[in-house]
Every structure is written in C-alpha cells, then in structure tokens.
Amino acid sequence: MIEWEALGSVLVAGLILGAGLPALFALGVKMITPVTADGVSYVSPVRRLLGYLCFAICILAVVLGVVFLAHGGHS
C-alpha cells in the first residue's frame, strides 16, 4: 500500500534540499560574520567570497524552484 521507494526518494531528496539548503545558508551567514581576533573584528575576503557563494547557490535553488513550478511540476 505504501510506495516505499517513492517515499524513500522523497525523504532523501527532502533532506538534501530541505536541510542542506538551510545549512548552506547558515554557512554563508557564518562566513560573512566578522570574527574577532586580538580585539579586531574583520571578515577576510576569502570568507566573504565563500559566504556570497553560499547565498548565490541558495538563490539559484529558489529560481530553479520557480522554474519547476512553471513547468507544471507541482500537481
């Protein structure tokens, strides 16, 4: 009665996207948050770049989501 295969796929894909994307976003936030060392707080260019990269992937995911909807994916 239960389609275990479909269910398993939903769980795995749901975890990758549903938990992975928030994690990526959180990583981005962590990267652009100034770190304090020796009393000076700063963000290194590398961290800033990595942070923006994380956000870019998240935005891309949202855009892909809209494309998915527009193609009648959700019905």
Place this chain on the structure above:
Amino acid sequence: MTLLVLVVMTALAFDFTNGFHDTGNAMATSIATRALKPKAAVTLSAVLNLVGAFLSLAVAATIAKGIVDANVITLEVVLAGLVGGIVWNLLTWLFGIPSSSSHALVGGMVGAVLVHVGTSGVIWSGVVSKVVLPALIAPTLAIVVAAVGTWVVARLTRNVPAEVQDRTFRWGQIGSASLVSLAHGTNDAQKSMGIILLALIAGGQASADSGVPFWVIIACASFMAAGTYIGGWRVIRTLGKGLVEIDSRQGLAAETSSAAVIFMSSFFGYSLSTTHVATGSVLGSGVGMPGAQVRWGVAKKMFLAWIVTLPAAGAVGAICYGLQHWISGTAGSVVVFALLIATSVWVFVHSRRAPVNSKNVNDEWDAPEVPSVSPAPVTAVPAGSVPAGSVPAGSVPAGSVSVPAFVPASELYEVRG
C-alpha cells in the same frame, strides 16, 4: 442552470476558504519571527498565489480522482461535497486548527457519494492510500527534514550574534516562504478551476475536451488571492506561535523543509498535503532546536482534527446530499446553499467573540501568569483607631503588584542554542 450557477459560486467560495485557511502554511513563520509585518506577509502571499495560479495551467478536470467512482459524480454530489469541505474549513479555522483543505473536499465528496450510490461508489483503497496514509506520512517526513535542518543551522550559527542572525535569516525566510506560497497558487487554484470546468462540462456549457475558460482562471485566481489576503489569522497564530516559539533560523529551516518536501513529493509522484507538511516542518523546527519547547498538546489537538477531517466533512457532505435529494430539484440545491450561507454567518459571528487579526496575531500564546499577590497583612486593628480609608505607610494595597514580578529573568528572553 440554477444548479450550475450554485456549483460555480460554491466552488469559488471553497477557493476563497482554501486561500485564507492556507495562508499560514507559507507565512505563519515569517509573521511570527517578524521577518515580515503581518499585513505585508499576507499581501505578498496573495500576490504570489495570484501569480502561481497563472504560472502553470495544467488543470485536470477531475475531482477526488481514484477516491470516488468518476461515473457517479453529479452536480448535486459536487455541490454537497463542496459544502462539506467549506464547512469543515470554516470550523477548523474558528478553532485555529491548520487542516488540509483538499482532504476536507475529498471528505465532503466521499460523504455525498455514499448517500448517492452507497459504498460501491467509493474506492476505499484509494481513500487509504491517497488520504489516510499521506496524512500520517507528510508530517513525519517534514518533522525529520525540518529537525535535521534546524539542528545543523543552530550548530553552524551558534557563535553568530543574535542580531546578525535575525537580519540575515529573515531574508532567507522570505525567499523560502514565497516559494511555498507560489506552489500553493499553482496547485490549489487549479483544483477549483478543475471543479468548475467539470461542472461546466456536466452542465453542457463547455465541450468535454475544452480548456479552462479564461474567466474561470481569473475568478479562481482572484478568489484565492482575496482569501489569502484576508488572512486566516487564527490558523497563522497557531502555526507561528502556538506550536513552537520560533526564531528566524527555525523559520528558515521550517519553510525550506516545507518547500523541499512539497516539491520533491510531487516530483516523485507522491502527493502530500501542504498543510500537513507545513505543520510538520514547524514541529520539526522545535524538535531540532536545542532548548526549544514544542507544545505537544496543541499538536495533539491538530492531529485529532486531521483524523476527523474525512468523516466530519463527509458527514456534512452526506447530510447536504440527503437534503438535496429529499427536497429534490433546484429547490433542494438552493436550500443547501442557503444553509451554507447561514453556517458561514454563524461561524463568523462566533469568531468575533475572540477576534484574531494582524494586530494581535503575535501576542504571547500563554496568557501571562497572574503574579500571586501576597494577601494584605491583616492585623487586628481596634475599630476606630485608624480613620477609614487611610492606608498605613509601608504596606502594599491589595491588588497592586510589585514590578519585578513582571520582568522575566534575562535567560528567558532569548533561548538560543
């Protein structure tokens, strides 16, 4: 013709209740964490629902496919089923319970079909595999995904200052909530379009292979958007404040989990109710957050309502169909429609007793505890020694409360893992 008009009007009314019942699925968390002002949130959601309704037009002229025998569906059955769905939507809204609009509609249809042709008209295996099991699976899946997401996010950001968290995560919340809103528009508005198209075909006003007339698209999209904009504040309050006290990180994790589970379930052909997924995600964000509390009592009430949805909406659908059949003809349908209006008014009047709106939607869930006041010292004062009305210096008059009792300890302000 009268019947057809009534069915179309009732379908639009269902569309409206669907909109305002389901606003919370997308926007409750954003409202609770103040990522968006309440009015701004429902406006955004309404616009996205409207856009979503036009975005994808894969409308199928089927109702409760695989659950009731398609050959026994008449306009009377559709009307009774719709009324069953609307009444259940209104009642659950009155109690602030998020419950699936599509399950309510299916319930109403099943009830009407049972009275119409008996048990042979209902495909029971379909009821189990398409309604009962998904109602158990959807929240479970969503709880797992949201709990994992929340835990990872909390772990990664534990050293990030609270104000940075709020500033950034609120943006993320708006993005993920918008996706859920858009998905709702593409999916649920089309259900009503499908019902109206089916009614038009049955009433001979459209050919069997015709597409959806443009006025139907416009009407369905705008009724749903209007319902969304009115905002089911009672349901929003339960989802955003009642189940879990959420912060912006939990909000982002919950809404992304909702979007992911909804999208992936339709991608893999396993249709789940948006409401069940969204509620599960909010619960999961409480489970995954270290130190957060989940009000399982509220959740239990909701699960109960989900179990009751099918039989309850079914009972209303059955009564409506029976009434139509008993009075017979157009008069029967008019009576049922009049009863629907009467019920709606009754629910509305009741809702005014304890209104929930954009102003108080974010109020504390538990009424603030009344601080215990130590009874005023009763000393045996010889009658006549103190003039009546004078208060001895230094004593606190009964009823006044010392101020510190109202200020919560600082660690209660913000529990962040």
